[in-house]
Amino acid sequence: MSHYPDAHFIKSANAVSQFVPDTGAEVAVAGRSNAGKSSAINIIVNRRQFARTSKTPGRTQLVNFFGLQEQRRLIDLPGYGFARVSDKKRAHWRNLMADYFECRKSLRGLFLIVDIRRGLMEFDQQMLSFAELVSLPTHVLLTKSDKLKRGQAATALLEVRRELRDIATVQQFSTLTRLGEAEARAQLDQFLSESAAE
Ligand SMILES: Nc1nc2c(ncn2[C@@H]2O[C@H](COP(=O)(O)OP(=O)(O)OP(=O)(O)O)[C@@H](O)[C@H]2O)c(=O)[nH]1
Numbered sequence: 001m002s003h004y005p006d007a008h009f010i011k012s013a014n015a016v017s018q019f020v021p022d023t024g025a026e027v028a029v030a031g032r033s034n035a036g037k038s039s040a041i042n043i044i045v046n047r048r049q050f051a052r053t054s055k056t057p058g059r060t061q062l063v064n065f066f067g068l069q070e071q072r073r074l075i076d077l078p079g080y081g082f083a084r085v086s087d088k089k090r091a092h093w094r095n096l097m098a099d100y101f102e103c104r105k106s107l108r109g110l111f112l113i114v115d116i117r118r119g120l121m122e123f124d125q126q127m128l129s130f131a132e133l134v135s136l137p138t139h140v141l142l143t144k145s146d147k148l149k150r151g152q153a154a155t156a157l158l159e160v161r162r163e164l165r166d167i168a169t170v171q172q173f174s175t176l177t178r179l180g181e182a183e184a185r186a187q188l189d190q191f192l193s194e195s196a197a198e
């Protein structure tokens with residue numbers, strides 16, 4: 001059964017004016033294109049193809065709002081670092097992200113999805129700096145852990161934990177083996193139950 005039986009898609013937004021009302025609490029999921037954001041959401045919510053996944057990078061190009069419960073939302077953000085888009089589209093993406101992060105009072109936490117084989121890349125670092133600047137609690141999911149041998153995955157985790165210092169927490173994750181599922185869910189629940197920052 002789904003951890004959130006009433007989970008549902010609310011809407012996709014391409015501009016601030018289309019965002020859902022900024023009340024209650026929400027958690028955003030960000031990361032490089034194709035890192036596995038939508039897949040991670042599906043595992044955490046325990047629903048297949050709840051958020052649409054794709055082998056083609058750049059699948060999620062809008063800010064997608066999902067309702068988990070009354071006044072509790074999960075946001076699937078468009079991936080960054082996708083090379084094959086025009087400068088115009090990239091600028092639009094940047095502005096949309098900046099608008100989202102700057103305006104959402106209901107934002108309680110950020111899940112940063114990182115491919116464990118790549119580690120933290122430039123865009124991830126930028127996202128982390130931003131989260132730190134606005135004191136947004138952040139949790140990194142090192143996903144696709146199934147693609148590495150156990151020892152290699154453990155080393156990658158230590159390396160990222162060292163780089164993050166106390167900026168964010170981090171864990172291994174895999175949508176294939178469902179490694180880290182319970183830990184990720186507990187983190188989501190914790191973010192959503194936190195009260196708004198003053
Ligand atoms: N082996 C493995 N494959 C994964 C995992 N997570 C995601 N994938 C695959 O990676 C690809 C991209 O996954 P998505 O969830 O669509 O990635 P995304 O970050 O939402 O991508 P965009 O929306 O394009 O930015 C798909 O082919 C997934 O099946 C994982 O933990 N293990």
Ligand SMILES: [Mg+2]
Pocket residue numbers: 037038039052053059060076
């Ligand atoms: Mg996606």
